Amino acid sequence: xxxxxxxxELHQTSHSHHQEHHVIAVGTYFKIYLVLMALLALTVGxxxxxxxxxxINLVVAMTxxxxxxxxxxxFFMHVYYSAPLTWVTAAGSxxxxxxxxxxxxxxxxxxxxxxxxxx
Amino acid sequence: xxxxxxxxxxxxxxxxxxxxxxxxxxxxHLSSNLGMWFFLVSEVMFFSGLIAAYAVYRAQSPVAFxxxxxxxxxxxxxxxxxxxxxxxxxxxxxxxxxxxxxxxGIVRYLIATGVLGTVFLGVKATEWKAEIDHHLFPGAHFxxxxxxxxxxxxxxxxxDGQLDRTLYARTLGHFQMMFALxxxxxxxxxxxxxxxxxxVGIFAVLAQIRWFSGYGTTQxxxxxxxxxxxxxxWVFLYPLLYLIG
Amino acid sequence: MSASAHARHDDGxxxxxxxxxxxxxxxxxxxxxxxxxxxxxxxxxxxxxGGFIAALMRLELMTPKGDVMATPDAYNRMFTMxxxxxxxxxxxxxxxxxxxxxxxxxxxxxxxxxxxKINLLSWYVYMIGGVMGVYILVFGGVDTGWTFYTPFSTMxxxxxxxxxxxxVFITGFSSILTGLNFIVTVHTMRAPGMTWFRLPLFVWxxxxxxxIMVLGTPVLAISVILIALERFFHFGVFDPKLxxxxxxxxxxxxFYSHPAVYIMVLPGFAVISEIIPCFARRPIFGYRxxxxxxxxxxxxxxxxxxxxxxxxxxxxxxxxxxxxxxxLVAIPSAIKVFNWTATLYKGSLRFDTxxxxxxxxxxxxxxxxxxxxMLASLAIDVHVHDTYFVVAHFHYIMVGGTTMAxxxxxxxxxxxxxxxxxxxLWGKLSALLVFVGFNLTFFPQFLLGYLGMPRRYFExxxxxxxxxxxxxxxxxxxxxxxxxxxxxxxxxxxxxxDAGPNPWGATGLEWQVESPPTTHNFHQPVxxxxxxxxxxxxxxxxxxxxxxxxxxx
Numbered sequence: 001x002x003x004x005x006x007x008x009e010l011h012q013t014s015h016s017h018h019q020e021h022h023v024i025a026v027g028t029y030f031k032i033y034l035v036l037m038a039l040l041a042l043t044v045g046x047x048x049x050x051x052x053x054x055x056i057n058l059v060v061a062m063t064x065x066x067x068x069x070x071x072x073x074x075f076f077m078h079v080y081y082s083a084p085l086t087w088v089t090a091a092g093s094x095x096x097x098x099x100x101x102x103x104x105x106x107x108x109x110x111x112x113x114x115x116x117x118x119x
Numbered sequence: 120x121x122x123x124x125x126x127x128x129x130x131x132x133x134x135x136x137x138x139x140x141x142x143x144x145x146x147x148h149l150s151s152n153l154g155m156w157f158f159l160v161s162e163v164m165f166f167s168g169l170i171a172a173y174a175v176y177r178a179q180s181p182v183a184f185x186x187x188x189x190x191x192x193x194x195x196x197x198x199x200x201x202x203x204x205x206x207x208x209x210x211x212x213x214x215x216x217x218x219x220x221x222x223x224g225i226v227r228y229l230i231a232t233g234v235l236g237t238v239f240l241g242v243k244a245t246e247w248k249a250e251i252d253h254h255l256f257p258g259a260h261f262x263x264x265x266x267x268x269x270x271x272x273x274x275x276x277x278x279d280g281q282l283d284r285t286l287y288a289r290t291l292g293h294f295q296m297m298f299a300l301x302x303x304x305x306x307x308x309x310x311x312x313x314x315x316x317x318x319v320g321i322f323a324v325l326a327q328i329r330w331f332s333g334y335g336t337t338q339x340x341x342x343x344x345x346x347x348x349x350x351x352x353w354v355f356l357y358p359l360l361y362l363i364g
Numbered sequence: 365m366s367a368s369a370h371a372r373h374d375d376g377x378x379x380x381x382x383x384x385x386x387x388x389x390x391x392x393x394x395x396x397x398x399x400x401x402x403x404x405x406x407x408x409x410x411x412x413x414g415g416f417i418a419a420l421m422r423l424e425l426m427t428p429k430g431d432v433m434a435t436p437d438a439y440n441r442m443f444t445m446x447x448x449x450x451x452x453x454x455x456x457x458x459x460x461x462x463x464x465x466x467x468x469x470x471x472x473x474x475x476x477x478x479x480x481k482i483n484l485l486s487w488y489v490y491m492i493g494g495v496m497g498v499y500i501l502v503f504g505g506v507d508t509g510w511t512f513y514t515p516f517s518t519m520x521x522x523x524x525x526x527x528x529x530x531x532v533f534i535t536g537f538s539s540i541l542t543g544l545n546f547i548v549t550v551h552t553m554r555a556p557g558m559t560w561f562r563l564p565l566f567v568w569x570x571x572x573x574x575x576i577m578v579l580g581t582p583v584l585a586i587s588v589i590l591i592a593l594e595r596f597f598h599f600g601v602f603d604p605k606l607x608x609x610x611x612x613x614x615x616x617x618x619f620y621s622h623p624a625v626y627i628m629v630l631p632g633f634a635v636i637s638e639i640i641p642c643f644a645r646r647p648i649f650g651y652r653x654x655x656x657x658x659x660x661x662x663x664x665x666x667x668x669x670x671x672x673x674x675x676x677x678x679x680x681x682x683x684x685x686x687x688x689x690x691x692l693v694a695i696p697s698a699i700k701v702f703n704w705t706a707t708l709y710k711g712s713l714r715f716d717t718x719x720x721x722x723x724x725x726x727x728x729x730x731x732x733x734x735x736x737x738m739l740a741s742l743a744i745d746v747h748v749h750d751t752y753f754v755v756a757h758f759h760y761i762m763v764g765g766t767t768m769a770x771x772x773x774x775x776x777x778x779x780x781x782x783x784x785x786x787x788x789l790w791g792k793l794s795a796l797l798v799f800v801g802f803n804l805t806f807f808p809q810f811l812l813g814y815l816g817m818p819r820r821y822f823e824x825x826x827x828x829x830x831x832x833x834x835x836x837x838x839x840x841x842x843x844x845x846x847x848x849x850x851x852x853x854x855x856x857x858x859x860x861x862d863a864g865p866n867p868w869g870a871t872g873l874e875w876q877v878e879s880p881p882t883t884h885n886f887h888q889p890v891x892x893x894x895x896x897x898x899x900x901x902x903x904x905x906x907x908x909x910x911x912x913x914x915x916x917x
Contacts, residue, residue: 023215023218023219024211024215026212026215029208029211029212029215030208033204033205033208036204037201037204040197040200040201040204043357043358043362044193044197044362047193047358047362047364054181054185054364057363057364058363061358061359061362062355062358064358065354065355065357065358068351068354069351069354069355072207072347072350072351072354073347073351075211076207076208076210076211076343076347077343077344077347077348078340082152083149085153085551086152086153086156089153089156089157089160090156092160093159093160093163093164093579094163096160096163096164096167096579096666097163097164097167097170099666099667100164100167100168100171100583100619101167101170101171101174103667103669103670103682103685104171104174104175104615104619105174105175105178106679106681106682106685107611107615107670107678107679107682108175108178108179108679109178110679110680110681110682111679112679113679113680113681114680114681116680139475139884140474140475140476140477140478140480140553140884141553142889146552146553149552150478150479150548150549150552150553153547153548153551153552154478154479154482154544154545154548157543157544157547157548157578158540158544160578160579161540161543161544161578161579161581161582162582164578164579164580164581164582164583165582165583165585165586167582167583168582168583168585168586168587168590168616168619169586171612171615171616172590172601172612172616175609175612176607176608179607180607257597257598257599257600258597258598258599258600259598288605288607289607290607291607292600292603292605292606292607292608293606293607295600295606296600296601296606296607296608299593299599299600299601300601303590303593303599
């Protein structure tokens with residue numbers, strides 16, 4: 001039976017929520033900011049470097065962008081100090097973008113695999 | 120259980136007001152945080168539709184996209200990215216100030232964030248104006264610059280040495296498509312920036328008049344999440360739009 | 365302590381969530397129960413509009429020649445508006461907006477959803493989109509089909525496509541806001557002791573639905589905005605002359621719209637999972653399987669959208685991949701059907717109105733699902749794509765499934781929401797009429813599609829007429845079946861409150877409070893100590909054998 005009486009236990013939330021009040025030092029933020037600046041310079045530098053094919057340039061640029069994004073997400077958005085649910089949410093959203101892109105591009109790339117017109 | 124019901128009472132002592140449907144402050148804070156995160160998930164998917172369109176067309180015509188990208192001033196884009204990353208830094212500091220109870224710091228860093236964001240938008244607006252003046256806004260008035268048309272023509276030569284008309288037409292079309300995607304992606308991003316700057320401004324005012332209970336830790340943190348997200352989107356847009364090739 | 369004593373305060377009027385009757389208290393409410401009632405009025409109104417359009421369509425289709433509509437163009441606008449209104453303004457918001465909003469906090473032991481004001485905002489946003497939709501209907505409608513396929517919608521249609529795109533975009537926000545409200549609520553507002561595996565399956569299914577709402581709706585927003593931009597600015601994103609690909613629109617559109625059908629059906633599963641254990645007096649069979657199946661449907665549902673595009677120009681390899689995945693996505697749904705069926709085994713069955721709807725759901729959803737598998741096979745789909753076979757398939761799921769579940773849920777929780785009971789006789793009669801009318805309307809459509817009658821045509825070959833007439837006859841019975849509950853349920857409101865907290869003898873926190881509940885749901889903090897669905901068929905049989913009323917008053 002469901003009983004109702006004065007409950008002193010906490011509601012069902014993640015127990016690590018108190019970590020979200022973790023105060024990050026100004027120095028840490030500044031260091032991350034400097035790293036981001038360096039990565040930005042690297043992004044532009046990579047553009048000017050000839051790496052052979054078009055595709056490699058894209059991969060390098062995107063990798064650097066991902067690193068920047070991860071730093072912002074982990075430290076500026078406090079995910080490093082947050083409950084697992086938070087980083088699952090963030091990672092999940094990236095996974096979903098990936099799903100859309102992979103399945104979508106799979107169609108376009110595989111057109112013309114067979115020599116049947118229109119397929 | 121605290122049950123103050125009106126959130127309009129300023130509380131200089133820093134004691135946060137608990138809304139009546141929550142059991143305790145931690146639950147309230149976690150809910151707000153999670154709520155913003157799931158909203159950001161929906162925003163990620165919103166931009167992903169555009170990224171998908173971009174990916175498809177760029178894969179089909181890398182040459183057209185590269186030529187189009189050369190019309191974006193990458194130095195201006197670099198400056199804008201710098202400005203936005205700095206605004207993320209000041210936003211993070213504003214959130215930190217709300218956590219340690221430094222109200223002056225909150226206002227100072229929120230204003231800095233808003234100013235940097237406005238600088239970003241101003242620069243973007245001048246970029247757009249320049250591009251529109253050069254007939255690079257897609258639609259009825261779009262004009263393919265002569266050198267680019269020539270380069271694309273050369274790239275559309277078939278194995279027999281003759282111009283492949285279908286390929287050429289498609290490449291020309293994708294050149295314009297890049298600009299359509301550029302304006303739309305940066306436009307949507309700019310819209311999100313405008314909303315963000317407005318919110319930052321409003322929060323700066325509210326913090327100044329001590330409207331928040333408890334230094335507005337939750338509210339400012341949630342605003343920070345939104346701001347950093349808009350920054351992350353730009354971190355991806357910059358290389359995708361300005362640095363192709 | 366009886367429930368009714370709780371509802372009355374001797375020092376004042378009874379204080380439940382319906383007490384304050386001022387307009388302002390309704391339009392400015394943040395009480396999730398009131399928002400649910402607001403949604404109920406809205407979805408009912410839109411259902412009637414969409415249903416009226418369907419009636420006109422069926423009238424037209426009684427004869428092979430076009431006679432009711434002046435032009436084929438008018439028929440195009442009819443089926444488009446029927447689709448847009450029924451999907452976006454009825455099916456998507458119905459069960460989550462009405463029953464989800466009302467019951468979710470009650471079921472988890474909370475006083476409200478996590479964001480009550482955002483809840484109200486979601487209703488207002490939905491109403492703005494809905495009013496725009498009706499405006500479009502009144503001023504000529506859109507003729508592109510609810511799917512807005514390019515290049516017709518972007519380049520050739522002369523109707524209010526941009527307005528429709530904006531209306532859909534706005535309504536999508538309602539979905540996203542509801543979705544994130546539900547997700548956060550389930551994560552953070554469960555009462556002490558309410559662990560994930562003590563949650564009613566209603567909550568699990570709505571959680572899965574909410575995930576889809578948040579992840580999928582934004583992509584619809586983008587696809588619809590791209591159409592608007594292309595019409596407005598002539599951007600040419602989908603224009604073949606500019607190298608655009610119309611199929612890209614279909615990809616973006618169906619990336620949402622396939623998961624959307626799971627947004628429409630998962631809440632139906634939610635209702636059925638509550639009704640069947642109660643009326644079989646047995647705990648649900650395989651609770652964890654049903655719970656995980658809900659989440660699996662939400663996830664896998666995102667991987668199958670290409671099955672709407674087998675014949676559009678998608679690559680055959682992609683088609684094959686989507687086909688296989690579409691077969692796989694049927695598995696979690698099948699698991700649920702097996703588990704509901706197993707719940708009935710050795711149960712003590714009572715066929716009250718909600719149970720009749722639930723039984724109807726199980727049979728009709730199974731038929732809809734199996735025909736879905738047929739459509740998932742490439743070879744069959746080439747033959748029946750864009751025929752009435754597809755129309756029959758999705759109506760079996762949407763009407764035979766979701767709408768019957770919605771009605772079943774309304775009948776099950778009506779005493780809780782209003783404090784009144786309704787006439788069982790009329791309830792059972794309506795359920796039967798809906799079942800008979802529905803099958804007579806839509807089963808012939810499977811045959812029509814197989815025989816080759818295309819969908820979205822207002823004229824057809826004379827040899828199809830007999831089946832079409834049967835379908836229209838069924839539609840008239842179905843209409844009566846739908847209108848009856850509207851009548852007797854509204855009439856029940858004139859009675860005094862006679863329901864009591866638990867007329868069905870159901871388990872679940874919502875049945876532990878009075879009917880209708882007070883504004884803050886619970887009078888004391890809630891502590892949950894046992895599993896859900898603690899029914900006992902033996903006990904039910906004993907009570908029945910002893911001649912007692914098997915349900916607690």
